[in-house]
Amino acid sequence: MAINYYQPLYEVMRDKDRCIKCRACERQCANEVHSYDEECDVMISDSRQCVDCQRCVSICPTNALKIANNPNTFRQNSNWSQQIMTEVYKQAETGGVLLSAMGNPKEYPVYWDKILLNASQVTNPPIDPLREPMETKVFLGKKPKNVRFNKDGTINTDLPPTLELSTPIMFSAMSYGSISKNAHESLARAATELGIYYNTGEGGLHKDFYKYGPNTIVQVASGRFGVFRDYLEAGAAVEIKMGQGAKPGIGGHLPGAKILEDISKTRMIPMGTDAISPAPHHDIYSIEDLRQLVFSLKEATCYKKPVIVKIAAVHNVAAIASGIARSGADIIAIDGYRGGTGAAPTRIRDNVGIPIELALASVDQRLRDEGIRNEVSIVVAGSVRSSADVVKAIALGADAVYIGTAALLALGCHLCRSCQTGRCNWGIATQRPDLVKRLNPDIGYKRLVNLIHAWDHEIKEMMGGMGINSVEALRGNRLMLRGVGLTEKELEVLGIQHAGQ
Amino acid sequence: MVINAEDIGYYDLNKEIVGSDDAEIKVENVLGQRYIGCGTSAKTITVEGVPGNALGAYLDGSTIIVHGNAQDAIGDTMNDGEIIVHGNCGDTTGYAMRSGKIFVKGNAGYRVGIHMKEYKELYPKIIIGGKVGDFLGEYQAGGIIVVLGIGYEGSVPVGSFCGTGMHGGYIFIRSDQPPSGLPVQVCCETATDEDKKIIKKYVEEFCDCFGYSAKDLLSSRFYMLTPNTASPYRQLYTEN
Ligand code: SF4
Ligand code: SF4
Numbered sequence: 001m002a003i004n005y006y007q008p009l010y011e012v013m014r015d016k017d018r019c020i021k022c023r024a025c026e027r028q029c030a031n032e033v034h035s036y037d038e039e040c041d042v043m044i045s046d047s048r049q050c051v052d053c054q055r056c057v058s059i060c061p062t063n064a065l066k067i068a069n070n071p072n073t074f075r076q077n078s079n080w081s082q083q084i085m086t087e088v089y090k091q092a093e094t095g096g097v098l099l100s101a102m103g104n105p106k107e108y109p110v111y112w113d114k115i116l117l118n119a120s121q122v123t124n125p126p127i128d129p130l131r132e133p134m135e136t137k138v139f140l141g142k143k144p145k146n147v148r149f150n151k152d153g154t155i156n157t158d159l160p161p162t163l164e165l166s167t168p169i170m171f172s173a174m175s176y177g178s179i180s181k182n183a184h185e186s187l188a189r190a191a192t193e194l195g196i197y198y199n200t201g202e203g204g205l206h207k208d209f210y211k212y213g214p215n216t217i218v219q220v221a222s223g224r225f226g227v228f229r230d231y232l233e234a235g236a237a238v239e240i241k242m243g244q245g246a247k248p249g250i251g252g253h254l255p256g257a258k259i260l261e262d263i264s265k266t267r268m269i270p271m272g273t274d275a276i277s278p279a280p281h282h283d284i285y286s287i288e289d290l291r292q293l294v295f296s297l298k299e300a301t302c303y304k305k306p307v308i309v310k311i312a313a314v315h316n317v318a319a320i321a322s323g324i325a326r327s328g329a330d331i332i333a334i335d336g337y338r339g340g341t342g343a344a345p346t347r348i349r350d351n352v353g354i355p356i357e358l359a360l361a362s363v364d365q366r367l368r369d370e371g372i373r374n375e376v377s378i379v380v381a382g383s384v385r386s387s388a389d390v391v392k393a394i395a396l397g398a399d400a401v402y403i404g405t406a407a408l409l410a411l412g413c414h415l416c417r418s419c420q421t422g423r424c425n426w427g428i429a430t431q432r433p434d435l436v437k438r439l440n441p442d443i444g445y446k447r448l449v450n451l452i453h454a455w456d457h458e459i460k461e462m463m464g465g466m467g468i469n470s471v472e473a474l475r476g477n478r479l480m481l482r483g484v485g486l487t488e489k490e491l492e493v494l495g496i497q498h499a500g501q
Numbered sequence: 502m503v504i505n506a507e508d509i510g511y512y513d514l515n516k517e518i519v520g521s522d523d524a525e526i527k528v529e530n531v532l533g534q535r536y537i538g539c540g541t542s543a544k545t546i547t548v549e550g551v552p553g554n555a556l557g558a559y560l561d562g563s564t565i566i567v568h569g570n571a572q573d574a575i576g577d578t579m580n581d582g583e584i585i586v587h588g589n590c591g592d593t594t595g596y597a598m599r600s601g602k603i604f605v606k607g608n609a610g611y612r613v614g615i616h617m618k619e620y621k622e623l624y625p626k627i628i629i630g631g632k633v634g635d636f637l638g639e640y641q642a643g644g645i646i647v648v649l650g651i652g653y654e655g656s657v658p659v660g661s662f663c664g665t666g667m668h669g670g671y672i673f674i675r676s677d678q679p680p681s682g683l684p685v686q687v688c689c690e691t692a693t694d695e696d697k698k699i700i701k702k703y704v705e706e707f708c709d710c711f712g713y714s715a716k717d718l719l720s721s722r723f724y725m726l727t728p729n730t731a732s733p734y735r736q737l738y739t740e741n
Contacts (some may be wrong), residue, residue, distance in 0.1 A: 099739065263717040299555075300540035302519070
């Protein structure tokens with residue numbers, strides 16, 4: 001018998017008294033964990049295949065199932081954790097590069113949780129958002145430095161193109177291919193109803209979704225999949241993807257086996273061919289080259305659409321952002337190292353990039369210092385988990401945020417981080433028709449709308465507490481922030497004071 | 502319509518080109534203006550002089566004829582149409598081009614045909630009359646690239662790292678020797694008469710444009726590069 005060097009992470013626990021052998025779990029688990037043993041008339045499970053996606057647990061009509069951490073433990077070792085040992089065993093077995101999904105799960109500091117918000121007391125009255133006007137609308141794009149007049153003395157209202165958002169939240173780039181069509185439809189419809197935007201990712205735009213174009217950001221990445229005139233014209237803005245927080249410096253390779261008919265159509269490549277997006281755009285080795293792509297896209301869209309440049313938050317992000325602001329881009333999107341992904345090498349996901357909070361603070365400061373903050377809007381991504389994170393991000397200097405993981409959670413994702421397998425039991429990160437149909441876009445889009453409405457209310461409430469009645473007045477207002485348990489250096493980078501100061 | 506591009510920046514020049522109702526537009530005294538013909542369809546634009554980078558980017562059916570040299574990134578993400586250059590051109594010619602033709606009489610720079618791809622009836626073709634730089638057909642996923650090496654007989658008319666990342670389409674190189682240092686993921690064989698039929702029509706069109714004899718060219722030795730299906734690019738992954 002083969003030796004199992006490592007043990008399953010989870011244990012599927014079934015309460016035999018509650019189990020009515022309806023076999024629902026068996027039908028629901030694409031990982032084939034559950035099965036029915038006819039001879040003994042009993043449900044059995046193969047815990048080894050379980051990824052703890054909680055689908056069976058959520059479906060079980062008698063609440064008979066629980067997924068627990070496997071109590072079996074290797075000998076305690078603070079240096080060689082069970083996780084690290086298991087990874088060594090896996091690689092010794094296969095010789096493969098470790099592949100994971102979703103965001104960095106490691107215990108790095110979450111700066112959002114070390115920043116506290118201010119509220120008004122006595123000297124500056126709070127505002128009650130239920131009774132007083134409160135503005136969460138924002139415009140993304142270049143803002144003119146001063147008022148310009150026409151020759152006849154009237155105000156020149158010729159402004160660069162902007163995106164209008166009812167609330168400072170957008171759905172971040174997730175391609176059709178990495179997520180299902182029903183997930184895309186949910187995002188597109190929600191964005192339309194909410195007056196915000198979703199993002200195609202680099203997989204092109206399905207013909208059924210052209211109608212959501214006014215609320216769509218179309219992405220152009222190094223492989224240029226699905227990019228052609230109609231696509232560029234369909235979107236409200238064009239995003240050039242230079243990097244991604246979950247895997248900075250790494251490209252994408254969607255194997256031919258995953259390029260099925262519908263996906264081949266949106267990517268505009270034959271079925272079964274590999275879709276390779278190399279890490280670099282091989283025509284961009286400098287800010288001047290980036291400028292060329294920015295302006296070729298502006299030319300192709302008659303200067304009617306803002307161009308976004310998306311980068312991963314890396315060490316010298318402030319200098320890079322300064323270059324991007326000078327490249328003619330209208331919006332910079334910065335993706336922090338906790339950002340999600342459909343597939344990334346584990347070592348890259350867990351070890352490359354920097355926290356978005358620090359990246360944002362340093363970019364905003366750098367652009368202000370250089371007097372070019374008005375040239376671009378800043379959108380941040382990479383694990384914005386709640387309305388409080390949104391408020392803190394804006395106070396640190398962001399114009400808006402992108403949410404990806406939180407949006408998928410609204411659609412049912414349980415962060416099992418197994419998207420790369422293509423067997424998402426929640427119908428999100430999969431193309432298997434039987435799984436995709438589990439996600440009903442009629443329900444999915446409403447859940448997204450609910451989420452953003454709730455966050456919008458909370459943002460207003462927090463702003464009201466601070467005595468601020470518009471996002472515009474909150475942006476970059478770091479006096480509203482205080483750090484707790486942070487070092488001098490961290491406070492310096494964040495540009496905030498410590499609580500009590 | 503004739504446009505004198507002297508002292509006009511690219512923004513105004515392209516506005517005039519795009520705004521014109523004329524199907525035939527001649528642009529004279531071009532000196533480095535970028536993005537000429539970008540995204541246009543159903544126009545014939547004749548360029549006298551040296552256009553700047555990204556000529557015919559996202560081209561969607563227009564024909565662009567350049568009497569002079571072109572620079573970098575011509576036909577970037579081009580979807581359809583023709584770009585004919587009576588001179589040399591620069592790097593990343595036909596980046597991610599999906600259909601249409603790019604014919605260059607002279608030489609071309611690095612990364613010609615990078616990311617070129619085909620899709621259904623869309624089929625991109627690049628023919629370079631002279632020689633090309635390094636990384637020809639990098640990440641090529643479809644379509645045809647032909648390098649004729651006219652005037653460079655006796656040497657291999659392509660630079661180093663030819664076909665790196667190639668996973669679809671064909672590269673034909675007119676040469677007596679194969680390019681050296683090809684990756685294992687690429688097959689290189691002497692093109693048979695049967696193979697040459699793939700490019701015959703396009704080489705004839707090329708010769709019609711520039712006054713060469715297609716018969717003579719096609720009777721020379723060509724090497725044909727295709728992806729090696731027996732040895733694809735594969736990263737070995739372990740689920741974690
Ligand atoms: S993989 Fe998901 S559905 Fe399958 S047993 Fe585990 S928790 Fe249940
Ligand atoms: S999208 Fe699906 S596979 Fe990916 S983490 Fe969420 S539940 Fe798991």
